[in-house]
Amino acid sequence: MKGNLGKILRVNLSDGRISKEEISEEMRRRFLGGRGFAAKILWDEVRGVDPLSEENKVVFSTGPLTGLPLPSSGKMVIASKSPLTGGYGDGNIGSMAAVHLRRAGYDVLIVEGRSEIPCYIAIEDEEVRILDARDFWGKLTFDAQDKLQTKHGRNTGVLVIGPAGENMVRFANVISQRGRAGGRPGMGAVMGSKNLKAVVVKGTGTIPVFDGNRLREMGKEGYREIKGKGNYDFWIRQGTMQAFEWCNENSCLPTYNFREGAFRFSKRLDGYALEKVKVDRKGCPLCNMQCGNIIRDSENRDSELDYENVGMLGPNIGIDNLREVGVLNRMADEYGADTISLGSCLGFLMEASERKLIDPRIEWGDFEGCKKLIEDTVKKKGLGKIVFEGVQKASERVGGGSRDWAMQVKGLEISAYNCHACPGMALSFGTSPIGAHHKDAWVISWEISTDRFSYSQEKVEKVIELQRIRGGWFESMTTCRLPWVEVDFGLHWYPKYLEAARGEGISQEEISELGDRIYALIRSYWIRENGGWSRERDYPPSRWFEEPLRQGDLKGKRLDRARYDEMLSQYYEIRGWNEDGIPRKESLEGLGLDDVALDLGKDD
């Protein structure tokens, strides 16, 4: 089967060994690529280890569509055992590194061990070297990328960590192309623990495909279809920032540490405010609907904004100035810290301050105070010492009932959607396989368009349907889901692209089975690494159940815990998991995961 190169590049930083391995046909069929490969590799190879020890591994994984001439295919998944959550962690990133890795002849790069000195990995086709990075260590991500490209040429792909990763801040991520970010559950910290500053890739080959002419023609058709969509022009102007006004109107905007769902000053931050200060846009390779909005921030530097970072670094911490949000966002990108977790940590500290649980104090909306807090978090000093491991750990330090408003699930901070009045989205956050993240199943539009306040089985089924398509299929192909979800690009294209790329399409049944297999495997990984499971780990924080919205059109709304629990039981039942959220033996075996069933040693 074509499409995948069929090759893993493995680099051991402890002893310098570099090896190249074949990917079996069985693995390609059962796990497709991207997230599927990463989950399988971590299951097989990373067991019972400290995430920041040299025994952990970082997996850079592409899929059968990565880097091909079709819409938004310049993506890869970066995965590892997460130092933030202790479970499976991954994130996708748009980067030329994804394209170059495939052109160099590899689907996957696995980095293991730990270098004695700061290093980086330079890949140029067959030649793979571990090089001295002492000159780059301590550099901000933008500077480090520039210096590495000065040395290795502009025609390279670079994945780099900043001081947050070097200092092993638990939500440190990986940055590429001065603003593309991925791996929010601490993949940057794992790289830092290995003394790995960067990966630089240059590939000069051609990615082999089954029918190149057909693929190119269909790729062109796809790009044309996207450009012709009715909301394309609006998307180009606002990108994901169109969601800001929408979420504010629907009381989903993260506001004051998710206490509220609408922000009084929303018009100062929304997509229309953005349009007034936008100076450019940028995006991932091979994309014609670039979502990166470039503004000039209040320090006269460029900052790349999208909805998530404006939501979390704006209303969630009470800041109402878009250019100031731009500064905080740029600082996060340069330090290599995840903006969602960072915004949640800042909001947590502000609320703790308001409740007089910490000293010194930090007020809502204190821009200069936030700048200092970001620096302190990256350097693990002052109040930063409380939050550098995320809000779950911070709540253990602060006490005072703060666990109820530490806005996380499984240790990963909730992304920018308030769910006081969105039971389906709350379930999506509760069951996301990396902790509370939106990429697997964003269901708010659908639930508002049907029956927003219901706790129905139909809603549970919708979450699972989206998890299969977004979390299983798209994360493993590995292409960006935004053409489909944002401008309604036809989902029917992707089986055709797969067929042209590898000689085999994919059926609806196979998509579902792929997603279910990956979900069962990742859930099993969490269980194995945690020594068990309980359904409470699939609950969103108490705030959404116990504290009603106090303002806005949905004042008084909150989630119903008993009815959420009913939906969770329905979710487990559909997935073939028991009442504790543990996959049943027969369910695992039905997905061809007999070895996993045996390993878990659970018969129910």
Next chain:
Amino acid sequence: MTEFKFLGYLAEICGRKSLGISLENPRKLRDILEVEFPEDRSIVVINQRVGNFDSLIRNGDKVVIMPMISGG
């Protein structure tokens, strides 16, 4: 007074972000606005409850018409 809000690119389709009109009698939404929205990609919310373009709108209702977005 009946209040209408139009979000995102739907505001561009109808040429305004909001509208306030008085209705003497209940009327179907599509008969009031006479704008061709992409109905399969739009959500109609009337007084915080889901409706559609055939819903009867009464004076004093708050109507929001928004696109189906997908949250990135």
